[in-house]
Amino acid sequence: MSFTTYLWEEALPIYRQISQHPFNQELKTGTLPVEKFKFYIAQDSLYLADFARALAAAGSRAGNSHDALDFFQFAQNAILVERALHLSYFKNYEIDNAGTKGPGCFAYTSYLLSVSAFESFEVAVAALLPCFWIYKKVGDDMYASQSSGNPYQSWIDAYGGEEFGHSVRKALDICDRLAEQASAGTCTKMREAYLTASRLEYIFWDDAYHLRTWPC
Numbered sequence: 278m279s280f281t282t283y284l285w286e287e288a289l290p291i292y293r294q295i296s297q298h299p300f301n302q303e304l305k306t307g308t309l310p311v312e313k314f315k316f317y318i319a320q321d322s323l324y325l326a327d328f329a330r331a332l333a334a335a336g337s338r339a340g341n342s343h344d345a346l347d348f349f350q351f352a353q354n355a356i357l358v359e360r361a362l363h364l365s366y367f368k369n370y371e372i373d374n375a376g377t378k379g380p381g382c383f384a385y386t387s388y389l390l391s392v393s394a395f396e397s398f399e400v401a402v403a404a405l406l407p408c409f410w411i412y413k414k415v416g417d418d419m420y421a422s423q424s425s426g427n428p429y430q431s432w433i434d435a436y437g438g439e440e441f442g443h444s445v446r447k448a449l450d451i452c453d454r455l456a457e458q459a460s461a462g463t464c465t466k467m468r469e470a471y472l473t474a475s476r477l478e479y480i481f482w483d484d485a486y487h488l489r490t491w492p493c
């Protein structure tokens with residue numbers, strides 16, 4: 278069994294909760310209240326800006342130029358996605374300001390930035406992987422059961438598409454190759470990082486669903 282297949286199985290209970298979360302169920306059927314989608318989009322634009330920095334920081338510490346280039350390309354892509362979000366969704370949904378990070382977005386971006394700066398490349402790759410893989414699976418699931426006239430269809434199309442699938446495959450292959458060469462101790466840290474980032478993905482959606490901001 279490949280390392281990433283093992284990761285998927287270990288984190289399956291978290292993925293199931295994400296996939297069954299009312300935010301994603303209502304996004305899929307198009308019944309998600311618009312203020313929850315707007316909250317999510319604004320937080321996601323703040324997330325993507327830091328996610329791109331984390332990808333570039335991890336890439337700068339890659340062991341070879343191929344992996345570095347892939348991570349720099351992922352970083353470039355995250356910035357382009359963020360820009361597209363601003364141009365289209367911010368305009369369509371009349372969001373004039375992304376505001377500041379809420380608790381889940383803050384926790385997730387702070388975690389990815391610190392792992393990418395202070396842990397090994399291997400552990401950083403494992404922490405950055407759920408962002409790709411969980412979105413691919415969530416996107417595929419929504420793509421497969423489309424409801425006609427869904428106002429959120431363009432969001433679903435972005436993550437269910439082929440081009441995105443190619444990036445996910447690359448990230449998975451890098452993670453598997455690194456794990457094959459890593460010590461048992463590093464593999465344990467990779468698993469922990471993957472699980473932590475998966476839980477933070479859950480919290481990100483849960484915060485949007487409950488429009489959660491700081492308690493004080």
Ligand SMILES: Cc1ncc(C[n+]2csc(CCO)c2C)c(N)n1
Pocket residue numbers: 321324325328350351352354355358407408409410412444478481
């Ligand atoms: C909270 C949150 N997690 C994951 C993604 C998905 N995502 C963002 S950028 C990118 C590809 C980078 O090249 C992917 C897969 C998101 N949008 N928001």
